[in-house]
Amino acid sequence: MPRAKKPTVDKLVATEVPTGRTDSAIIITLSKEELQKYIDREKTYFFRINPWNQNVTKVWLYIKDPIKCITHVAVVGPLKARGDLGPLGRSNAAFNSGILNNGRHKFKAAYEVTSILKLAREMEFMHIIENRYSKPTANGNVYADKMMSDELEEVPLQIIF
Numbered sequence: 001m002p003r004a005k006k007p008t009v010d011k012l013v014a015t016e017v018p019t020g021r022t023d024s025a026i027i028i029t030l031s032k033e034e035l036q037k038y039i040d041r042e043k044t045y046f047f048r049i050n051p052w053n054q055n056v057t058k059v060w061l062y063i064k065d066p067i068k069c070i071t072h073v074a075v076v077g078p079l080k081a082r083g084d085l086g087p088l089g090r091s092n093a094a095f096n097s098g099i100l101n102n103g104r105h106k107f108k109a110a111y112e113v114t115s116i117l118k119l120a121r122e123m124e125f126m127h128i129i130e131n132r133y134s135k136p137t138a139n140g141n142v143y144a145d146k147m148m149s150d151e152l153e154e155v156p157l158q159i160i161f
Contacts (some may be wrong), residue, residue: 045095049102053143075114075116117157121158
């Protein structure tokens with residue numbers, strides 16, 4: 001007997017914030033080249049499979065090998081769902097039509113990057129480990145620890161845009 005197909009649910013459900021983490025800041029991992037695309041405004045949105053908590057306004061940018069540091073922070077706008085993005089950009093059109101994906105999973109959430117600021121003092125990976133802060137993940141995002149976020153908030157910032 002053939003299996004019944006599970007109904008596809010397109011409902012946007014925010015990811016849960018673990019205990020001890022802030023609900024207003026996320027850490028994502030990028031390459032140096034990806035960061036440059038955001039700085040140059042070639043990319044203007046973070047696309048995600050699952051939406052973040054509605055209070056997220058800051059995205060700490062962890063740059064992977066060989067840098068291994070949180071170097072910048074992006075300020076993001078509110079959640080946008082499929083069909084909410086403007087017509088400019090190949091990714092925007094693909095997202096709006098529901099075909100923009102990451103492997104098997106389709107992106108359902110988009111966050112506009114409204115500003116990027118550079119930290120005057122980078123937070124190195126070893127500092128993150130030594131203080132038992134949330135470790136950045138290779139291809140995803142993680143809610144920042146409250147203490148980590150508080151420490152990063154104290155670092156002077158230089159406005160990129």
